[in-house]
Amino acid sequence: MTTDYRDSFDELERKWQDRWERERTFVAPRSPGSRRFYCLEMLPYPSGRLHMGHVRNYSIGDAVARFRRMRGDTVLHPMGWDSFGLPAENAAIKHGIHPESWTEDNIAQMRVQLRRLGLSYDWDREIAAHRPEYYRWNQWFFLRMLEKDLAYRSRRRVNWCESCRTVLANEQVEAGRCWRCESVVGTRELEQWFLRITRYAEELNADLETLTGWPEKVRLMQRNWIGKSEGARVRFPIVDGAGGDSGESIEIFTTRLDTIHGATFCVVAPDHPAVRHAPAAGPARSGLEAFLRRAAAREAARPGTAPEDKDGVDTGLRARNPYNGEILPVWTANFVLMEYGTGAIMAVPAHDDRDFEFATKYRLPICQVIVPTRDPGAVEPAVAAFVEDGWLIASGRYAGLSSAEARTVMLRDGEAAGFARGIVHYRLLDWGISRQRYWGTPIPVIFCDACGVVAVPDRDLPVLLPREVPLTGSGGSPLEQSEAFVRCVCPRCGAPARRETDTMDTFFDSSWYFYRYADAANRQAPFDSTVAESWMPIDLYIGGITHATMHLIYCRFFTKVLRDLGLVKFGEPVRNLLCQGMVLKGGTAMSKSKGNIVDPDDMVRRYGADTTRLFTLFAAPPEKDLEWNEAGVEGCFRFLDRVWRLFTPRAATLAAEPAPAPGDGSGDPRRAALRRKVHQTIARITVDLDRRLHLNTPVAALMELTNAVQDFDREGRPGDGPFLKEAGQVMALLLQPFAPHMSEELWALLGGEGTVSGRRWPEADPVWLHEEDVEIVVQVNGRVRSRLRVPAAATESEVLALARADAHVAGHLEGKSIRRTVFVPGRLLNLVV
RNA sequence: GCGAAAGUGGCGGAACUGGCAGACGCGCCGGACUUAGGAUCCGGUGGGGCAACCCAUGAGGGUUCGAAUCCCUCCUUUCGCACCA
Numbered sequence: 001m002t003t004d005y006r007d008s009f010d011e012l013e014r015k016w017q018d019r020w021e022r023e024r025t026f027v028a029p030r031s032p033g034s035r036r037f038y039c040l041e042m043l044p045y046p047s048g049r050l051h052m053g054h055v056r057n058y059s060i061g062d063a064v065a066r067f068r069r070m071r072g073d074t075v076l077h078p079m080g081w082d083s084f085g086l087p088a089e090n091a092a093i094k095h096g097i098h099p100e101s102w103t104e105d106n107i108a109q110m111r112v113q114l115r116r117l118g119l120s121y122d123w124d125r126e127i128a129a130h131r132p133e134y135y136r137w138n139q140w141f142f143l144r145m146l147e148k149d150l151a152y153r154s155r156r157r158v159n160w161c162e163s164c165r166t167v168l169a170n171e172q173v174e175a176g177r178c179w180r181c182e183s184v185v186g187t188r189e190l191e192q193w194f195l196r197i198t199r200y201a202e203e204l205n206a207d208l209e210t211l212t213g214w215p216e217k218v219r220l221m222q223r224n225w226i227g228k229s230e231g232a233r234v235r236f237p238i239v240d241g242a243g244g245d246s247g248e249s250i251e252i253f254t255t256r257l258d259t260i261h262g263a264t265f266c267v268v269a270p271d272h273p274a275v276r277h278a279p280a281a282g283p284a285r286s287g288l289e290a291f292l293r294r295a296a297a298r299e300a301a302r303p304g305t306a307p308e309d310k311d312g313v314d315t316g317l318r319a320r321n322p323y324n325g326e327i328l329p330v331w332t333a334n335f336v337l338m339e340y341g342t343g344a345i346m347a348v349p350a351h352d353d354r355d356f357e358f359a360t361k362y363r364l365p366i367c368q369v370i371v372p373t374r375d376p377g378a379v380e381p382a383v384a385a386f387v388e389d390g391w392l393i394a395s396g397r398y399a400g401l402s403s404a405e406a407r408t409v410m411l412r413d414g415e416a417a418g419f420a421r422g423i424v425h426y427r428l429l430d431w432g433i434s435r436q437r438y439w440g441t442p443i444p445v446i447f448c449d450a451c452g453v454v455a456v457p458d459r460d461l462p463v464l465l466p467r468e469v470p471l472t473g474s475g476g477s478p479l480e481q482s483e484a485f486v487r488c489v490c491p492r493c494g495a496p497a498r499r500e501t502d503t504m505d506t507f508f509d510s511s512w513y514f515y516r517y518a519d520a521a522n523r524q525a526p527f528d529s530t531v532a533e534s535w536m537p538i539d540l541y542i543g544g545i546t547h548a549t550m551h552l553i554y555c556r557f558f559t560k561v562l563r564d565l566g567l568v569k570f571g572e573p574v575r576n577l578l579c580q581g582m583v584l585k586g587g588t589a590m591s592k593s594k595g596n597i598v599d600p601d602d603m604v605r606r607y608g609a610d611t612t613r614l615f616t617l618f619a620a621p622p623e624k625d626l627e628w629n630e631a632g633v634e635g636c637f638r639f640l641d642r643v644w645r646l647f648t649p650r651a652a653t654l655a656a657e658p659a660p661a662p663g664d665g666s667g668d669p670r671r672a673a674l675r676r677k678v679h680q681t682i683a684r685i686t687v688d689l690d691r692r693l694h695l696n697t698p699v700a701a702l703m704e705l706t707n708a709v710q711d712f713d714r715e716g717r718p719g720d721g722p723f724l725k726e727a728g729q730v731m732a733l734l735l736q737p738f739a740p741h742m743s744e745e746l747w748a749l750l751g752g753e754g755t756v757s758g759r760r761w762p763e764a765d766p767v768w769l770h771e772e773d774v775e776i777v778v779q780v781n782g783r784v785r786s787r788l789r790v791p792a793a794a795t796e797s798e799v800l801a802l803a804r805a806d807a808h809v810a811g812h813l814e815g816k817s818i819r820r821t822v823f824v825p826g827r828l829l830n831l832v833v
Numbered sequence: 834g835c836g837a838a839a840g841u842g843g844c845g846g847a848a849c850u851g852g853c854a855g856a857c858g859c860g861c862c863g864g865a866c867u868u869a870g871g872a873u874c875c876g877g878u879g880g881g882g883c884a885a886c887c888c889a890u891g892a893g894g895g896u897u898c899g900a901a902u903c904c905c906u907c908c909u910u911u912c913g914c915a916c917c918a
Contacts (some may be wrong), residue, residue: 217913220837224914231918254918267918307916335916345918353834354916427917545912618858619845625911627845635858645873687849697847700857707857714875777853782899784853811885822898828852832898 005644009608013741017118025757026120030519031534032074038535039065039077040514042543042551046081046128048106050113052583052590052616052628053544055600059613060580060622060695061542062119063737067689069120070736070761076535077120078517080127081107084135085506086164086180089439093473099439100467103130113601117609118740120757125520129509130439134516136462137526138508139444141558143455144565146445150196153453158432160188165473166436167192169505170429172550179550193443193502194430197557201226201426203571204556213576215623218548225549227427231255232411233342234420236266236319238277239327250274250319250330253341253425256351257414258406260323261395262369263346264359266330267312269338270295274330278315287313288332295334307334310358321346322419323410324396333358341425349385356385369394370403431554433505438469438478440503448490448497457491463499477501510551511558514538514573529567538574542622545579552577578693581625583616590628598628610739611637617738618699639703640742643735646709647728648749654728655751657721662765664722670712671723672768677708678730679768685734686761699738705731725750733762778803779830780812796823803829 020026041061044054065077081103088099095102107128114121127134145151159168163183167190172179197204205226208219231254238248250268254260268274270292278288291313298307312333319330328346335354336345349359350368359366370390389403398406414420434443442463444456456463466485469478479485479501490497512526518535519527552574559573582589585596603612614636620626647654665671685698709727712720728750735743736756747756771792776799778786786808790799800821803809809831816833823829
């Protein structure tokens with residue numbers, strides 16, 4: 001007796017989940033053999049509830065992991081928790097729960113949810129960032145970086161989010177707003193710990209070239225973020241009223257040294273030191289002060305955003321262009337930023353859009369020195385800046401050179417004369433990791449009045465986060481309130497000392513966690529190098545695009561540091577990166593405030609894990625956004641239901657049938673067609689998973705196969721058993737990546753040996769892959785006129801003869817002569833008349 | 834503004850290196866079985882004539898025997914960056 005799929009999926013899915021766990025099916029060995037596959041999904045923050053974005057992410061990863069396992073790879077597929085961070089602390093403040101219990105409760109809940117989805121994780125390797133056995137290694141890495149001068153302390157103006165009451169790294173400020181709470185970010189001057197990621201700027205940029213398994217989009221975003229620009233610094237001496245050197249100078253940064261003869265003024269940032277040296281008296285003075293007030297007011301109103309209009313004023317200072325001796329006025333204006341380059345520029349209105357706009361507004365001279373062709377006729381007056389490279393004119397002895405040549409030659413001359421210096425500039429800034437919050441890794445340093453900043457010795461790690469700390473959400477670092485934590489003795493001199501009370505940015509935690517998975521139980525070291533190297537780099541890393549310039553730059557940086565510490569031999573942690581799209585409902589991302597959340601538990605309860613997973617894979621290709629559609633979920637459920645009804649009522653009978661021999665059925669067109677479909681489906685799905693990472697088309701192929709079996713079965717005949725059995729067993733095997741529970745159940749019912757999870761992926765029998773008869777499309781002048789069934793091996797002349805005889809074709813050939821024929825064997829014949 | 838990606842039925846999406854456009858699913862229409870059906874099964878489903886043909890992959894042009902696919906121009910959408918010198 002059989003039951004409805006609707007009544008049995010829950011029990012069935014739980015049964016297989018229990019069995020996988022009991023048999024430790026997905027536990028990976030300590031080190032893999034030659035064929036390994038590290039399949040990783042970005043670790044979640046334990047918010048307490050899984051959302052559909054997680055389900056999609058993990059369904060994609062699980063499909064790949066299960067497929068690779070069946071293909072014979074030793075697969076590492078772990079899961080863990082990015083469990084430090086602000087929400088736990090906020091929950092503690094709001095509800096009076098300790099962040100630790102809040103976090104652990106959430107983890108427990110989410111683990112249950114993940115298990116119910118039947119994801120093939122090796123839970124033995126589970127990690128959680130907030131546990132001392134994990135974060136002690138954060139501290140250990142920090143100390144290594146301190147030794148290498150990769151971590152340093154500096155007083156700086158930093159981004160400050162008032163709402164989160166903490167510092168933000170540059171990467172965490174998006175258009176002037178906090179990446180987490182979206183409130184406007186201000187600045188504060190604070191002593192902070194920084195990681196010298198800029199030391200790796202060049203390598204981080206150059207190695208992007210080697211990341212061929214990454215989406216172009218992410219590489220581009222990183223390239224922009226690193227912002228490499230090659231140029232020169234040039235010193236412009238400040239001259240006094242008589243034209244003599246004042247002894248002062250301003251240094252400008254330019255990437256277009258070739259245009260320097262066209263400089264007609266200089267511009268410094270409003271907060272540039274030179275502004276303070278502007279003449280103290282004279283009519284210009286009041287204008288300057290008014291401008292500085294305007295700039296300050298604008299900055300206070302909308303910090304960190306670009307002003308709407310260019311605004312500036314002549315400082316009264318004069319500078320000499322060292323390349324041609326020309327005396328230029330020095331302006332200060334709101335479009336020049338102190339944070340970039342030297343905070344000062346030479347303005348070349350003829351060849352820079354911003355300079356052009358500014359010069360036009362203030363009627364400053366525009367002087368053309370680059371022309372688009374080597375040999376221009378008359379030079380037209382500029383109506384817009386010509387910003388491309390070209391050839392130099394009006395540039396003294398450099399006239400006639402190309403822009404590129406000129407940059408090289410002029411830099412060399414300027415360096416020889418001592419007023420220019422070639423530099424490579426990066427937009428990337430050092431990573432500020434200090435956070436004035438409780439729920440994070442304590443930074444392992446001690447301040448001693450006598451010895452200064454002292455590193456906590458390795459033997460004293462971990463520096464434990466004290467449990468009882470008042471959390472109010474206001475004031476400085478919460479750890480300052482814990483006397484027992486703060487007071488310590490200096491490890492160097494033994495005098496009373498104070499501990500650092502800031503904690504680490506949680507992005508530190510997630511920058512290396514994938515190494516820990518490789519050797520999660522290690523108590524002596526963050527990981528054993530040999531073991532980690534046997535699994536790393538990650539073969540496929542799956543997550544959202546949101547981390548393109550944060551996590552994914554930090555973790556590349558970290559791996560380069562680990563390499564330089566001698567812990568690993570490679571410099572890039574991720575071979576292939578898949579950025580999956582978002583899950584939308586009604587065209588926008590699901591969110592509580594919009595009230596358009598679809599609860600994964602609800603879906604699993606109503607349709608089961610298989611259906612829920614199947615839908616997330618089927619409804620859209622992985623990298624595109626997916627619109628949640630309940631009717632589509634029903635469709636996936638119906639598909640599984642159909643598979644169920646097709647095979648389970650007679651599973652016992654089929655189980656007793658023999659498998660068809662390799663050539664069986666070839667004499668019977670109906671049976672041959674089914675076997676062909678079965679084997680073609682194997683081939684198709686294998687290619688899609690193996691080479692293209694397409695997950696929606698394999699599901700479609702499985703549906704087609706089901707339809708074919710249904711059609712075959714409609715006119716069932718005695719002796720069909722072996723053929724149905726083959727189809728059912730192949731179906732069971734191919735379903736494993738997409739609907740693993742149904743896969744196992746079907747396999748078991750059809751008398752399959754062992755479990756599908758423990759079996760090899762099926763091989764398509766080449767005999768059934770090629771069709772004996774193929775349909776050839778006959779075109780006349782590129783338009784389809786007929787279709788012919790011919791033997792696969794038919795030659796051009798044979799097909800041509802058949803085509804001429806075809807009534808449809810003949811009608812279009814009447815009264816015309818064939819000028820040319822194009823024949824694609826097995827595909828098409830095009831007659832050009 | 835700069836840069837990137839993408840535009841295919843009513844909808845989600847197929848179409849490997851240029852070779853049958855619309856696989857598969859949803860929705861819709863018709864039918865069967867039914868007391869009933871939002872279950873299941875069968876048939877149909879890009880548009881126009883409804884027959885043989887014509888028109889269709891954002892718009893326009895080009896290359897080609899042949900273009901959703903390659904090239905050019907434009908439009909739209911999404912994303913990223915946004916005075917980066």
